[in-house]
Amino acid sequence: MSRININRRRLLTVAGVAASTLPLAGCDALDGMLASGATARNAMAKANGLTYRVQRFLIGADSLAKEYSESEIRQGQRPNGSTDPTDATYIALRDSAFAGYRLDIGGLVDRPLSLSLDELRNMPSRTQITRHDCVEGWSCIAKWTGVPLATVLDEARAKPEARYVVFRCFDTMSLGLSGEVAYYESIDMLDARHPQTILAYGLNGSPLPVANGAPLRLRVERQLGYKMAKYVRSIELASDLAPYGQGKGGFWEDLGYDWYAGI
């Protein structure tokens, strides 16, 4: 479990990005955004939909995020968010060097899968040097190696009605009175099948460290850091995000962040 301090300032930063095309009627407009049905939140959701459509139109489905050279890797990938999950299931796996790890792929697929790390490593791989941009305002260039998500989706035979890929994670966050909730994320099929979208098990030429999401984390390079689920335990294909968490498509989205965090 990770304790997080969700302060208003952080949410405002994100809200500012989300609503950059909207005039904001002062900060008070955002005060109630955590209450479901709040006007500010609805306005945000609309701005989010707009951002999504405009960005999709501007960048196209398959444009690639910029890739860098080895010499541009200046430091290790800065760990952020959960960096050492204390959840029992995770600790047990970590203590056995993830020997018992399985990635379960289910939901709207014709062939549900349960893949070991060796099976994932034996699938075609892709390595890319990209820049990670966190919403908190820092960036890091790192080299990621993993299996393209598209390959895994093809193996599992995603059904045509699948619109989203949902990632469930091992780590939980403490949200005060709301108790503990597991981190989760989701992306649409366009991003899921994008050539740079990979399930990464390697970082800068070494196995992915615990601090950065071992044994497996998502890289979806055209979006902000919080979309890149670490400690992935299962993947579900879905036609609707409503059944997951609070229905907004991700842990941070449920707290007001944009679902489409294009950069």
Ligand SMILES: Nc1nc2c(c(=O)[nH]1)N[C@H]1C(S)=C(S)[C@@H](COP(=O)(O)O)O[C@H]1N2
């Ligand atoms: N499971 C999980 N995934 C997560 C997070 C997290 O706390 N838990 N934090 C997110 C955020 S905000 C960022 S910036 C990146 C950080 O990845 P890094 O630790 O490799 O830098 O992971 C994202 N994915």
Ligand SMILES: [Mo]
């Ligand atoms: Mo982040």
